[in-house]
Amino acid sequence: GQNIDQPTEMTATEGAIVQINCTYQTSGFNGLFWYQQHAGEAPTFLSYNVLDGLEEKGRFSSFLSRSKGYSYLLLKELQMKDSASYLCAVRDSNYQLIWGAGTKLIIKP
Amino acid sequence: IAGITQAPTSQILAAGRRMTLRCTQDMRHNAMYWYRQDLGLGLRLIHYSNTAGTTGKGEVPDGYSVSRANTDDFPLTLASAVPSQTSVYFCASSDGSGSSNEQFFGPGTRLTVL
Numbered sequence: 263g264q265n266i267d268q269p270t271e272m273t274a275t276e277g278a279i280v281q282i283n284c285t286y287q288t289s290g291f292n293g294l295f296w297y298q299q300h301a302g303e304a305p306t307f308l309s310y311n312v313l314d315g316l317e318e319k320g321r322f323s324s325f326l327s328r329s330k331g332y333s334y335l336l337l338k339e340l341q342m343k344d345s346a347s348y349l350c351a352v353r354d355s356n357y358q359l360i361w362g363a364g365t366k367l368i369i370k371p
Numbered sequence: 372i373a374g375i376t377q378a379p380t381s382q383i384l385a386a387g388r389r390m391t392l393r394c395t396q397d398m399r400h401n402a403m404y405w406y407r408q409d410l411g412l413g414l415r416l417i418h419y420s421n422t423a424g425t426t427g428k429g430e431v432p433d434g435y436s437v438s439r440a441n442t443d444d445f446p447l448t449l450a451s452a453v454p455s456q457t458s459v460y461f462c463a464s465s466d467g468s469g470s471s472n473e474q475f476f477g478p479g480t481r482l483t484v485l
Contacts, residue, residue, distance in 0.1 A: 266413060295473060304461060304478050310471035358429070359474065361413030
């Protein structure tokens with residue numbers, strides 16, 4: 263079957279760095295996405311990886327290793343507004359997104 | 372309109388009633404999707420449409436139907452609602468171009484079936 267695993271919840275301190283991991287087993291791979299979802303709101307797109315390596319976008323970076331079925335989202339200089347759920351999703355061989363349950367990130371002052 | 376809109380924002384529905392959730396996008400995206408989001412679970416695809424006039428079944432299609440008469444609208448119908456359909460429903464769209472082809476989401480409809 264298809265499976266996306268990510269931690270349920272993480273806590274970090276304002277100004278610090280946090281890494282959210284995602285491992286996947288899917289039928290085919292056509293890219294991996296990270297989305298941010300604030301409580302009660304819609305998911306919004308953060309990053310996309312299709313080749314191995316690191317993609318950097320401001321305070322956020324995303325890494326992919328296809329051979330290991332692994333990705334992480336790195337958030338630097340954490341701000342209180344980064345408190346949200348972070349969703350990992352893989353586009354499978356049918357070009358449909360398979361979603362993880364999300365990681366709730368709690369930022370403490 | 373800018374982006375994707377959904378209606379209603381929330382609804383409480385008696386079991387057995389018929390309900391249509393509306394979704395409209397003004398980005399001229401070809402592909403549209405309906406997901407449900409339940410606590411502790413990832414977003415699950417209900418139905419999708421790659422282009423106007425075509426639809427397909429996702430992971431959890433039972434009890435739901437869709438239509439795609441034009442590019443902008445993609446309504447989701449629950450023919451006879453059951454309590455297990457209590458969920459938050461998100462509509463999304465993508466344009467099918469570019470390397471990432473990310474999906475853009477509407478604000479969601481919170482549905483409670485009693």
